Amino acid sequence: MDDVARLAGVSKMTVSNVVNNRGGVSEPVRRRVREAIERSGYRVNVSARTLRSGRTGVIGLAVPEIDRPYFGRLASHVIERARRRGFHVAIEQTGAAAAGEIDAIAHARTLQFDGLILSAVGLDGRDRTPPEGDHPIVMLGEQDFGGRFDHIAMPNEEATAAATAHLLDRGCRAVAHVTGRLDWNLNMVNARHRGHLGALAARGVEADPALHVGLDALTMEAGRAAAHRLAAAGRPFDGVLAVTDTVALGVLRGLADVGLRVPDDVRVAGFDDIAEAAYLVPALTTVAPDHAWMAEKAVELVTERIADPGRPTSRYVAPYELVIRESTR
Amino acid sequence: MDDVARLAGVSKMTVSNVVNNRGGVSEPVRRRVREAIERSGYRVNVSARTLRSGRTGVIGLAVPEIDRPYFGRLASHVIERARRRGFHVAIEQTGAAAAGEIDAIAHARTLQFDGLILSAVGLDGRDRTPPEGDHPIVMLGEQDFGGRFDHIAMPNEEATAAATAHLLDRGCRAVAHVTGRLDWNLNMVNARHRGHLGALAARGVEADPALHVGLDALTMEAGRAAAHRLAAAGRPFDGVLAVTDTVALGVLRGLADVGLRVPDDVRVAGFDDIAEAAYLVPALTTVAPDHAWMAEKAVELVTERIADPGRPTSRYVAPYELVIRESTR
DNA sequence: GGCGGGAAGTTTATCGATAAAGTCACCTCC
DNA sequence: GGAGGTGACTTTATCGATAAACTTCCCGCC
Numbered sequence A, B: 001m002d003d004v005a006r007l008a009g010v011s012k013m014t015v016s017n018v019v020n021n022r023g024g025v026s027e028p029v030r031r032r033v034r035e036a037i038e039r040s041g042y043r044v045n046v047s048a049r050t051l052r053s054g055r056t057g058v059i060g061l062a063v064p065e066i067d068r069p070y071f072g073r074l075a076s077h078v079i080e081r082a083r084r085r086g087f088h089v090a091i092e093q094t095g096a097a098a099a100g101e102i103d104a105i106a107h108a109r110t111l112q113f114d115g116l117i118l119s120a121v122g123l124d125g126r127d128r129t130p131p132e133g134d135h136p137i138v139m140l141g142e143q144d145f146g147g148r149f150d151h152i153a154m155p156n157e158e159a160t161a162a163a164t165a166h167l168l169d170r171g172c173r174a175v176a177h178v179t180g181r182l183d184w185n186l187n188m189v190n191a192r193h194r195g196h197l198g199a200l201a202a203r204g205v206e207a208d209p210a211l212h213v214g215l216d217a218l219t220m221e222a223g224r225a226a227a228h229r230l231a232a233a234g235r236p237f238d239g240v241l242a243v244t245d246t247v248a249l250g251v252l253r254g255l256a257d258v259g260l261r262v263p264d265d266v267r268v269a270g271f272d273d274i275a276e277a278a279y280l281v282p283a284l285t286t287v288a289p290d291h292a293w294m295a296e297k298a299v300e301l302v303t304e305r306i307a308d309p310g311r312p313t314s315r316y317v318a319p320y321e322l323v324i325r326e327s328t329r
Numbered sequence C: 001g002g003c004g005g006g007a008a009g010t011t012t013a014t015c016g017a018t019a020a021a022g023t024c025a026c027c028t029c030c
Numbered sequence D: 001g002g003a004g005g006t007g008a009c010t011t012t013a014t015c016g017a018t019a020a021a022c023t024t025c026c027c028g029c030c
Helices: A002-008 A012-019 A028-042 A044-055 A069-084 A098-110 A157-171 A187-202 A220-233 A245-257 A277-279 A291-307 B003-009 B013-019 B029-038 B046-053 B069-084 B098-111 B156-169 B186-202 B218-233 B245-259 B275-279 B291-307
Strands: A058-063 A088-093 A115-118 A137-141 A151-152 A175-180 A211-213 A239-242 A268-269 A285-289 A315-317 A318-322 B056-062 B090-095 B115-118 B137-141 B150-153 B174-181 B212-215 B237-242 B265-272 B285-291 B314-318 B320-325
Touching: A002 A012, A002 A285, A002 B291, A044 B046, A044 B137, A058 A069, A058 A098, A058 A151, A058 A291, A069 A098, A069 A277, A069 A291, A069 B069, A088 A098, A088 B069, A088 B090, A088 B218, A098 A115, A098 B245, A115 A239, A115 A291, A137 A291, A137 B137, A151 A291, A151 B137, A157 A239, A157 A268, A157 A285, A157 A318, A175 A187, A175 A220, A175 A245, A211 A220, A220 A239, A220 A245, A220 B275, A239 A245, A239 B046, A245 A268, A245 A277, A245 B275, A277 B218, A277 B245, A318 B291, B003 B029, B003 B046, B013 B069, B056 B069, B056 B098, B056 B291, B069 B090, B069 B245, B069 B275, B090 B098, B098 B115, B137 B291, B137 B314, B150 B291, B156 B174, B156 B237, B156 B265, B156 B285, B156 B320, B174 B218, B212 B218, B218 B237, B245 B265, B245 B275, B245 B320
Parallel strands: A058 A088, A058 A115, A115 A137, A137 A151, A151 A315, A175 A211, A175 A239, A239 A268, A268 A285, B056 B090, B056 B115, B115 B137, B137 B150, B150 B314, B174 B212, B174 B237, B237 B265, B265 B285
Antiparallel strands: A285 A318, B285 B320
């Protein structure tokens, strides 16, 4: 920067002002500095800037695992939206555990991220030590922290109810809910199950506890096993609502394993609308939350909180759409 | 750090030495400093460290799009391996274009990444301006730069040949290759096609140009369209080799659209072994490159080059396995 | 006894930017 | 005509660490 200043015949500070598009520099000088920057091949040293200014220009995005389609898509959107606001995104993986999430928060501080978007699944509002600091954090997705953070929630209960209602509309009489274990206290799992039960109740259908499958993990493999288990139990069922598309994919596979046809014998619906859902055979009916909207809102909220840490927290629920495809036709 | 030094009754430098596990500090002093750190809640300021030392501890990982299953998985592995070596990973998206890749390289410099792992698809060894600087860069995947960079290549030609040979073994007589356009000069596409043709030739099967489908994009949608096109062309075919699993997924869908059964009417194989491949109906036969190995090797190479920028470049080919599933049964 | 050779610390001089305060010329307006 | 204001810069004092050079002090050994 000294070189540039010398080349342009101004002070370092004026160069800084030009680089950062600040006022107080006349047009001719501005031009001269720009030229000097060009000629010298100068690039700002981000660490020096950060050291002095306290801002890194980086937003952390902590997700359970980046290789789950849902989070990959989310990350892709967040990166794009953040870029438009001049922020860079650093991705952290929490491993879907509270410990990883606490680490991510600590890490965000250590690495001096300006803000953090945390897709928490392990931490929750009650038992766990929440973030100690006062860093800008936006909670994305499932867990609820009672207004202590900006929060973008999924329409878990409502959208699940819509999916169940749809299955009933299609003539299903016995809809299994393949989901996580309720004793995880995972808000997402519980809220979705509530939605499912609510929809059954609204139609006067009695919920059969045998048709609730609580998985140990929300994976394709677990979904497949669930289908096997349901078939083996001998309890007749003609619909399956899976807690996520990933699980639904496993369920579809598991049903095929045992010779049940979808949608003829059993109708299946999922949640998330991962990219693959539309291309499966049969194509999967699913709840499609608006990922782009969520990413945009998350970035908006975190940048606003960075700008004004004192503002009151806000809460939004993502819009969604029930996308009906072959699996419930 | 000054506070900690005062608390422990030592100099700042000694604190620095303790924090960085350097020698020249006696056990008692080390303990005292650790305690002081604990009590004061001290955390290093990463920017200051970077400013002085010139090292950020961050490796950039530039991939076309993070929401493609293949790259999500790769990223997940790279993050994990880098962590073990004390590096943090920043993900960049290049949009699968040369411009994005050049940006990523420039960005890596600006943000002072210690090294960059670049999964290049747009840049290639000939026409494009390659990286100007002398930053540690490891090329991952497709493109070849003639030994100017460390390079971890995919076993494109060989593995594709193995897949085609397998289809022939299963009795296929007319195997379509659904791939990208050869005039992209995308090394991956061309190498895989060479492998395909080579395997045909080795068995004395004549390649039918009508069975080469050059897609405009390697997406599920394009794969689906390709299947429609093949079926509509009226040229009989009983096997499809797709250039990636994502394309294969589309092909499976497209074949279902036109009423062709897999594997009874047509056998299908892919490349990548994305997580979903095993759970599709029918489960997809595919080439499974060893992602974990690639990630490990990439991180190893980049850290070694960071440590010694002058060392000669090396080139590795990822191991692979042909995973045979229902789609070619 | 004196000297080489660590080990254990301390001092000093930056790394490259920016916030905040200071200078200076010129203008405006009562 | 002078107080006050403003625009366009410059100066100064850091931000928080670390590399490199510099002290001590102690030990072993010819």
